Amino acid sequence: MGIKNIKQIEVQDWNDLVVKTYGRPYHFQQQEGCKDKGIFHLIIPTVGDTDYEMNDSIPEEINGEIMGVKFDVWLARDPKQPIKNQTADYELDLFWERNFYPSIEAIANDLHKKDLIEAGEYQININW
Secondary structure: OOOOOOEEEEHHHHHHHHHHHHOOOOOHHHOOOOOOOEEEEEEEOOOOOOOOOOOOOOOOOOOOOOOOOOHHHHHHOOOOOOOOOOOOHHHHHHHHHHOOOOOHHHHHHHHHHOOOOOOEEEEEEEOO
16 A cells, blocks of 8 residues: 655635735635635646746736736736726735636746755645
């Protein structure tokens, strides 16, 4: 019988680390049309294509069809820059959380490079 150890991170702890490290709104569960409760598997570092290569920009709309941007585009945008037609403060956070985010693999690889998370197999427990 084979047994392996996998490190588990609670989704809120992951979100907190990302927000603290980068100073941007972030909510992993809200991405890709909102994730159901469950487990997300992640190997750090991830090799290969880990970024949204085609997305240098996306339409500034909440819950728009196009989601995810390149990691460097995410880092370059001022988190206080309003979105088009914004009428309330919460709309900006929703845009960042639901549409304007990099791939989790790009973030994980960068956190690993910064020595904030060690290499290994992880699972993120999405439980809200």
